Amino acid sequence: MNLFTGCYTHAIDAKNRVSVPRKIVDTLRDLGSPEEVVLTAGLDRCLFLYTPAGFEQMGKAVESSPLGQSSTRDFQRNFYASAEPCSIDRSGRIVLPEALKALVGITDRVVFAGVGQRVELWQPETWEARQMASRPQYDKQATDVFR
Amino acid sequence: MNLFTGCYTHAIDAKNRVSVPRKIVDTLRDLGSPEEVVLTAGLDRCLFLYTPAGFEQMGKAVESSPLGQSSTRDFQRNFYASAEPCSIDRSGRIVLPEALKALVGITDRVVFAGVGQRVELWQPETWEARQMASRPQYDKQATDVFR
């Protein structure tokens, strides 16, 4: 399946390395990018992880927003300037850039959350809190989608 | 027939494996997915089981929502992060992810309930209670369903 799913918590070692969950790597392979990803500042205090192709496509959406608005320009700056390509080494790990770690408060462990077209990286505590807070609305919204 | 029906109770072993009822597997084969399914958090404290195709179709409804809304992002997170593809091994079993088991209180046995387009997985006691509670209103519910 070519969608990211599942939720996995992995440890970050002293060299800022973290294993990419096997299931995520499998999906990356299905998407044609088994060893290159792009990490960038996400929304709600997390990082977004895309395939290079997925990142470019997301970029198109950003481009099409009206440049006239200063908020658009600010967003573009964050989106592009904080983006970093990362390669997956032969033991299935990436190195988390220090700047991105600091940006979302990731310290020694990270949650990989598959979210369809993208993967999100969270500090475990932040992820937990966010899930707790949003779950009550989930059932309500879900009735429109499930059948 | 390409609709899921019937109700079966199976044991979960020490490795979190559970046999998929033969009748369910037959329907999966008719739907063109004899050995891959997607498990996800359902409604009313049960899990939903779909074919990969069925799951992706639901994803389409999710994709069309605006990423700009934080409620959309939260919904996507719940929907995708709680989903796991599972493969059916050669003895007809799947492994139930620990997180999903915990989410709906499944312990050592599970009820497979065929519900048309999907299959539901329940903790037996929860299933029983739900059936008990809703049975008396069956006739009344029918007025909402058939019209």
Next chain:
DNA sequence: CCCGTGAAGTGGGATATAGTGGGATTTCGA
């Protein structure tokens, strides 16, 4: 009526691999 056959569900041991840690080597800047 009894036994043979096969399929469905279950249990357990052997093997593979995902995740992690640490040392060695290379690269880059001073």
Next chain:
DNA sequence: TCGAAATCCCACTATATCCCACTTCACGGG
């Protein structure tokens, strides 16, 4: 040329996966 840092490479462990065997039950034939 030297030192620090990043990268590469190998090793270990816990867990997941594969594979085989057993049991129970339904069915059918002798």
